[in-house]
Amino acid sequence: MMKTGIPALDDHLHGGIPRGKSLVYYAYPGVECNVFGMQTMYRAVSEGGRGIYVTSSTDPRMIRDQFAEFGWDAAKYGDRFVIVDGFSGLVGANSSEQYVVSTPDDADSLTQAIKQVMEDMDEPSVIVFESLSTIMDLCGESATLDAIEEWNQYAMLYDHVIVYNFTAWPYSEDTLAHVKGDICNSVVLIGGIVEKVIFSQYFGVKKTDWDEVTKKCTLYKVLKPGGVRVYLPKILVTGPFDAGKSTFVHALSTRSVSVDRLGTTVALDYGHVDHKGFTADIFGTPGQERFDPIVKLLSGEAMGIFLILDSTNTGDFVRAKRMLEITESMGLPVVIVANKQDLEGALTPEEIRRELDMAHDAPIIPVVATSREGVFEAFDVLVDRVMEAGSI
Amino acid sequence: MTYNLGISKIDELIGDIKGGTNIMMIGPPMSGKDDITNIIAYHGLINKNAAVIVSTREPGNNVLDWFESRDLSIPSEHIGIVDCVTRTLGFGAPDTENIKMASSPVDLTGIGVKISQFFERFWMEMQLKETRLCINSLSTILMYSNLQTVFRFLHVFTGRVKAANALGVYVIEDGMHDDKTIVTLKQLFDGMIEIREKDDGYQMRATGFASKPTPWFDYEIDGVNIILRG
Ligand SMILES: Nc1nc2c(ncn2[C@@H]2O[C@H](COP(=O)(O)OP(=O)(O)OP(=O)(O)O)[C@@H](O)[C@H]2O)c(=O)[nH]1
Ligand SMILES: [Mg+2]
Numbered sequence: 289m290m291k292t293g294i295p296a297l298d299d300h301l302h303g304g305i306p307r308g309k310s311l312v313y314y315a316y317p318g319v320e321c322n323v324f325g326m327q328t329m330y331r332a333v334s335e336g337g338r339g340i341y342v343t344s345s346t347d348p349r350m351i352r353d354q355f356a357e358f359g360w361d362a363a364k365y366g367d368r369f370v371i372v373d374g375f376s377g378l379v380g381a382n383s384s385e386q387y388v389v390s391t392p393d394d395a396d397s398l399t400q401a402i403k404q405v406m407e408d409m410d411e412p413s414v415i416v417f418e419s420l421s422t423i424m425d426l427c428g429e430s431a432t433l434d435a436i437e438e439w440n441q442y443a444m445l446y447d448h449v450i451v452y453n454f455t456a457w458p459y460s461e462d463t464l465a466h467v468k469g470d471i472c473n474s475v476v477l478i479g480g481i482v483e484k485v486i487f488s489q490y491f492g493v494k495k496t497d498w499d500e501v502t503k504k505c506t507l508y509k510v511l512k513p514g515g516v517r518v519y520l521p522k523i524l525v526t527g528p529f530d531a532g533k534s535t536f537v538h539a540l541s542t543r544s545v546s547v548d549r550l551g552t553t554v555a556l557d558y559g560h561v562d563h564k565g566f567t568a569d570i571f572g573t574p575g576q577e578r579f580d581p582i583v584k585l586l587s588g589e590a591m592g593i594f595l596i597l598d599s600t601n602t603g604d605f606v607r608a609k610r611m612l613e614i615t616e617s618m619g620l621p622v623v624i625v626a627n628k629q630d631l632e633g634a635l636t637p638e639e640i641r642r643e644l645d646m647a648h649d650a651p652i653i654p655v656v657a658t659s660r661e662g663v664f665e666a667f668d669v670l671v672d673r674v675m676e677a678g679s680i
Numbered sequence: 681m682t683y684n685l686g687i688s689k690i691d692e693l694i695g696d697i698k699g700g701t702n703i704m705m706i707g708p709p710m711s712g713k714d715d716i717t718n719i720i721a722y723h724g725l726i727n728k729n730a731a732v733i734v735s736t737r738e739p740g741n742n743v744l745d746w747f748e749s750r751d752l753s754i755p756s757e758h759i760g761i762v763d764c765v766t767r768t769l770g771f772g773a774p775d776t777e778n779i780k781m782a783s784s785p786v787d788l789t790g791i792g793v794k795i796s797q798f799f800e801r802f803w804m805e806m807q808l809k810e811t812r813l814c815i816n817s818l819s820t821i822l823m824y825s826n827l828q829t830v831f832r833f834l835h836v837f838t839g840r841v842k843a844a845n846a847l848g849v850y851v852i853e854d855g856m857h858d859d860k861t862i863v864t865l866k867q868l869f870d871g872m873i874e875i876r877e878k879d880d881g882y883q884m885r886a887t888g889f890a891s892k893p894t895p896w897f898d899y900e901i902d903g904v905n906i907i908l909r910g
Pocket of ligand 1: 527528529530531532533534535536551552553554573574575576627628629630631655656657658659
């Protein structure tokens with residue numbers, strides 16, 4: 289299996305892309321798609337493999353810079369990072385790459401270069417097409433579709449993995465159906481949620497022929513540096529007064545602010561987390577009962593909830609359960625944070641489970657928010673649960 | 681949601697332009713189309729519109745300079761430039777607040793992504809609901825990609841302009857393309873600004889906005905103003 293380099297996607301693909309198989313990143317115009325192919329390429333070379341990047345709309349001298357923008361140092365991988373230059377020929381520039389497509393608007397010329405590079409690789413490698421749509425624009429739809437079949441067969445012969453970035457411009461319906469349907473072993477849809485403008489991006493596996501498809505869409509953001517990150521637009525942190533909600537939000541976040549007065553939260557805490565391929569916006573609620581209307585207001589459209597408890601303060605546990613009700617979190621993934629574990633008299637997670645009368649599999653994580661102990665464990669568990677729930 | 685071009689007499693004659701309108705500007709070389717495009721964008725900026733400018737002939741910095749050298753009081757954070765030139769010249773310049781780099785004029789996917797990103801930022805983050813998209817120019821894009829490809833690209837983005845109630849202005853070099861190209865592309869636009877050479881100078885008129893075209897006007901460009909005569 290070759291990994292795509294995007295952990296959540298590798299999960300959806302049941303581990304990655306098997307050798308000899310093809311995958312197309314099929315993107316809605318305007319949604320950032322090339323980074324997917326780049327991340328897959330980078331993953332291959334950084335794991336000691338070989339990657340071949342076929343450029344069609346970018347000067348090859350710029351390719352390594354584009355990778356560097358994501359924090360991926362292509363230069364480090366020397367001749368394991370191979371470029372097939374399908375651009376220079378188009379603008380009449382000279383190329384210093386080893387593999388050059390002499391006439392990029394001729395599918396045969398491309399095929400020649402691609403077969404050559406596939407033969408030359410002495411181990412199964414990953415071939416990434418910067419832009420299949422540009423090739424289609426230059427060579428025509430039917431010639432390109434024929435060529436893809438040929439490339440895929442060749443890749444299968446040599447056990448290479450072949451990956452295409454494709455932007456779904458309004459080509460003929462037939463062409464789009466082919467690209468989205470039968471021509472590759474696997475299709476990953478990359479889409480946008482549109483309301484006047486594209487304001488949110490997601491990916492999801494449409495098809496794999498090596499396993500069952502998990503019908504899940506995952507929101508993502510593209511970070512520079514960083515690449516594709518699964519995005520959780522709203523994670524809620526709630527719990528009784530003084531339990532350590534604000535402290536928890538700050539402990540988790542790379543950026544954060546709180547609207548507090550005299551040490552208690554009166555409006556909200558906001559934090560931004562970037563951790564292990566995930567990026568999330570975290571909203572902390574106030575704890576005092578008089579702010580309950582705000583809690584209700586803040587909790588709309590949350591994807592998951594942290595319930596923060598002061599593990600020494602059993603008197604507040606009833607209130608804690610009440611807060612879960614206020615947030616209308618029925619059915620949402622919840623992680624219980626047993627905070628202040630450093631204090632004497634703190635109950636263990638199992639004692640808390642009994643006190644709260646929680647199900648045996650409800651996650652309760654011991655945490656010391658002031659020293660960040662356990663905060664990322666709690667985050668990982670919640671993210672797992674959210675991903676399992678698999679909502680957009 | 682309505683727009684004006686900032687070209688006084690023509691604005692009066694054609695009335696308010698409704699949101700979602702796509703305009704083709706066609707004229708001969710040297711007739712000041714760059715200035716006119718920027719002035720239309722400028723007129724939006726001083727009225728709290730955002731401006732997204734796709735530049736295929738000038739590096740993004742030059743476009744930004746155009747605005748900054750003329751009026752420092754406009755909010756530069758409302759300007760987004762998609763630079764299709766700098767990286768074609770082999771410079772690995774990074775994106776900045778105002779300028780996003782496309783790989784080349786062939787890179788329609790990249791150009792599309794950058795336009796969408798500016799639209800999202802202006803609309804969602806900055807709550808600017810009126811945006812002007814200027815593509816200067818389609819002629820360069822047509823040098824690298826065939827008509828069908830450019831048509832598909834424009835089909836998508838004129839649609840986005842419509843959906844976002846924005847104003848789109850697309851510049852074309854007169855005399856550089858065959859009739860078929862112009863006729864094909866025209867279908868995508870709601871109106872035109874036409875420029876022609878006349879005697880020692882140039883004239884412009886607007887068509888497609890009212891039942892008949894406006895008269896031809898001689899014009900002169902003075903800073904951020906277009907002065908019409910006749
Ligand atoms: N010993 C210890 N103290 C903690 C821990 N977490 C938070 N605290 C302290 O508990 C107090 C309350 O923390 P906050 O984070 O303000 O609690 P909160 O839940 O946001 O409180 P409200 O917004 O008023 O409801 C502060 O004095 C924190 O320093 C912890 O893990 N251990
Ligand atoms: Mg607080």
